[in-house]
Amino acid sequence: MTDPSGSVLVLTGHHDVTADLVLRILADRRVPVVRLDPGADLHAGATLTAAYRTGDQRGTLRTASRELDLTAVRSVWTRRPSPFQGPGELEEQDRRFAGSQSQWGVGGILASLPGAHYVNHPWSNRAAEYKPAQLATAQRSGFPVPSTVITNDPAEAREFIARQSTGVVYKPLWNTPYKVGGQARQVWVREVRAHEITAAVAACPHLFQATVEKAFDVRVTAVGNRLFAVRIDSPDLDWRRRQSLMECTPIDVPDRVARSVSSYLATCRLAFGAFDFAVTAAGDWYFLECNPNGQWAWQPAPVTDAIARALADRLQKGPEA
Incomplete structure (x- = not known):
């Protein structure tokens, strides 16, 4: 596997146990990682500086334990960072102002790192979260849509x-x-x-x-062209409601569905997506939604481990992924 220089920057909250699964794999591979929750850490001593001039772009992130050259970041994993808010000690109006400036300043810097590979780019994540856009893209990608x-x-x-x-x-x-x-x-x-x-x-x-007269549900977790699917059998219309009652079993993804997943990801400029389908007794996979930043560690351990390793592979490869 290609091992380019540079750190992996992980943008997520301090208690994100799903991210920990991938970070442990990267640590075992001795891939340098910097973890940052920009909405919180920049109010707790971390600093961020970016400079721009003709033909040159530079930046530095300093945390309590690391100093990161932003031009040397190989990958950015946009996981679950906290919302941008101003420091709690400020008055409400000043806090809103500071939070807005952080979103447009810090968010803009971290979304514009030269040469970095994003999983996913935060702007692509946001655009792909609109359900009307999901349905329109699903149609164009060849999915049956209710x-x-x-x-x-x-x-x-x-x-x-x-x-x-x-x-x-x-x-x-x-x-x-x-x-x-x-x-x-x-x-x-x-x-x-x-x-x-x-x-x-x-x-x-x-x-x-x-309503789709479904025989079961399917979750397909896509990491680039690597697909990990589980069949979900649940007594509930919405299987998320009582996850303790559902059963998950690995299932193969039909070629026609895999082609549509690839088309969907390309259209939305996503490297990762969590797709939900309702599958009929006749074998039709109806697209329900695609969460561009969906949770995945609730799946059976072998599936969860495979997804974690696929994400680690992609983050380690960086721009070559």
Whole structure:
């Protein structure tokens, strides 16, 4: 394996145990790694400097234990960094200002390192998180896609539901934090009927999708052209709701699906993606979504280990990956 010089920069929170799986592999291979949570560490003593002039770009990151030349970074792994916020001791307005400047300054510096390989580039991650864009890209990539409507018109929603013989589910367009009585609540995928549609739909766009008469679900974790798939059998419509009840079994990915995954990643400029499918008894793999930064360490140990090693390989190779 090619072993270019330079460090791997990992952008994630301090308690990201999924990242630890990959970092241990890189440590065993003696690949230099710098771990940074830019939204937190730059308020706790770390410093970042970048300089630009005609024909030259330089930068330095200093942490309590490392000094990193930003022009010598081989790979950047954008895992789960904290949101950019200003220091907690500032007044609210000043804190918002500092947080915004950090997002556009620090975020811009770390997204523009010369020659670095990104898994994934943060701007590609953000663009690929929009569900309407996911559905449009899935269609162009050759995936079967369930009939879907996104609307804030209650009449359109009722009409769509009435046309679907298999039923309809509602999905949030974004995993927005939500509390009831001070307690955090999760909005799961659930069945919805026409009589449940009220004028409240007009408050914001809602995603309604024809129910796929599935035999099982599949999660495909893609690291470049290396695909790792598990069949998910669950008693729930949304298997994420009670993961203790689901069963995961490795499964092969059909060639036609693999080709569409490759096309999707290329279109979205992604090196990593977590794809969810609903598979029918006839063997049709319906695209549901692709999380460009999805979790993967919940899968059976052999699958999790294989994904960790594939990510380590890619980060170690850097621009040659």
